[in-house]
Amino acid sequence: MSSEDSTGKDAGELEEAKLSYEEFVADISKKLAVAEKRLDLPAGTLAEFYREPDYIFVIKIIAAAEPIVNELIEAGMSRSSGGLGGRSNKEMFAPIAAFATDKLPLSGRASKIELAQRLEMINDDDIDFLETIAVIRNRYAHNIRNASRPLVDLLKEASSHNAKISRKLLYGMDVTFSELPNGFCKVLIGWGFSVFLEHAEERLHVPSGGLFGLLAPLQSDETVDYSAWKKEPKR
Incomplete structure (x- = not known):
């Protein structure tokens, strides 16, 4: 192969990689735009994450994630049927939901994240993402x-304090951040955030479980069986 042929092949591969990267970023932006609509945010508030200074980008993730977790808690408390005294679960548990979303911290012990997990509205991978990005924030x-x-x-x-940080931020993906350019790290974190948002959208539209089912065993002096979860809520 001549040097001209080799140069042409390299240029073609570079252009293909560039297009794949642009499509990847566009796909992330599209998913973040869905969250903008749910939160009634101006277009581009989240979707144009790649234009933001890094610290603004990370702060926006937490600022957007917390109201989404609030919605998950409210949905988890109201979605199952069988309220007491003819009242819907949404009505019956509204004061609890209001207290939780207003007073509880996002992460840590007795937090919104722990409550959302007990309501089966977020899973271990979502918790890993939220708690780890909160540390960076x-x-x-x-x-x-x-x-x-x-x-x-x-x-x-x-990463020097937690070797598993990439798997927590990237839903199991193992990368070495120190080997990546800053811009690509930013895009990967944006992707992790888009995965959390996708999971949230799915759970906000697919009913299962709920607070009433969680409390029912307690009313008959039985022990709640948490074996369906991968592990106990984090402390």
Whole structure:
């Protein structure tokens, strides 16, 4: 093969890779646009994540994820049938849902995330994503010196303390952030966020379980069986 042929082949492969990358980013943006509509946000607030400074991008993920978790809690408390005294579960548990979404912290012990898990509205992978991105968000939010730092730096630091961080942020995908350019790390985190949003949309539209089913065994002095979950809620 001549050098000209080799150069032409390399250029073709580069262009193909560029198109695949652009399609990947466009697909993520499309999924984030769905969340914009659900949260009644102006177009581009989330979908144009690749244009945002890194710290704004991460803060926006948490700012958007929390109201989604609130919706999951409200849906989990109201979706099953069989309310007491002729009242729907939505009506009966409305005060509990209002308290939980207003007063509980997003993550940690006795949090919105733990409640959403007990309602079977999020799974272990969703929890890993939310709790890990919350750690990165806190690094940005609680130290102004970090505001100008690229996302990849904070990911590398977090990886030094937790080797599984990429699998938690990327739903099982194992990558080495230190070997990736910052822009691609940002896109991958955007993809992880889009997966969480997809899961949330599915659960907000597919009824199963619910708070009444969770509480019913307690009314008969039985023990709640949590074996259906992969592991106990995180402490």
